[in-house]
Amino acid sequence: FVCPTEIIAFSERADDFRKINCEVIAASTDSHFTHLAWINTSRKQGGLGPMNIPILSDKSHRIARDYGVLNEETGVPFRGLFIVDDKQALRQITVNDLPVGRSVDETLRLVQAFQYTDKYGEVCPANWQPGAKTIKPDTKAAQEYFVDAN
Template sequence: MNNYPESCLRVGQIAPDFTATAVVNRQFQKVKLSSYRKYVVLFFYPLDFTFVCPTELIAFSDRYAEFEALNTEILGISVDSEFSHLAWIETERKMGGLGDLNYPLVSDLKKEISTAYNVLDPDLGAALRGLFIIDRVGVLQHATINNLSFGRSVDETLRVLQAIQHVQANPNEVCPADWQPGSQTMIPNPIESKVYFGRSLSS
């Protein structure tokens, strides 16, 4: 049974759980969000066999090893059926297909999951480009939603994921704007924060 919240979804909440059919290594499998005891990048896209969508799905697949090294699973999801997903995966990339993907492609044919994550466009009948980062205990840590015409950045997704993992491992620190792994963080109090400001913002 799916467990969807009644109120509007917000970061800091437990991410809506779901069980759904996905294409995994060209096979149909049931996947359950809460079974992943790791970080999850869950991203919605409008429809199979479209134009911006394959560029995003392929980009995340080609860099899957970088997410795997961060103890993170990727789940792609749209309102298409698992049969459509499989057909798209079995289509060559040069023909607008996906080829093999390194992560599950989930079917949300009943549109329950996209509704729960508040990305369903009722006029289109499909999802906007929502991307959510969920931590190891199922808490939603990051959410972005793009309109249909422009794709997302794998680099930025990785950067945000690394920032989340850093502050969870170092709860006395926060990450300033454009933080990158290895760069300076900040201690969030009025006195110690001046160390950061004094070093990074002085000229």
């Protein structure tokens, strides 16, 4: 029941991710036939409707297993979210238990934070938002942030 809400939420925000040079890809262990049926089912009936992101079929469970989110006992993957940068480095992993969905806003914030730190060499404090102060990773320079923040 949670899956379509997440896929729709990320699909609806796909342009926000593209504006910051980020692509979103969904994956599920259902077949591509199931995905097609899901897309052709209206959202009012629990379907996905039109999508702005691709949905990969991981019928073999290889992706889920490789990323460490497959529950081998049940054969059902947990809700995994992975941020991979333009150098193919895994920057962030979120794994939720099945009853709770992931946050699109938090994912967008994390991508922006990683991009900021890569570009400027500064670090982002807790709850950082684009445009907020960052910390220079130097003991003396960091004092400016701590004086202002406290």
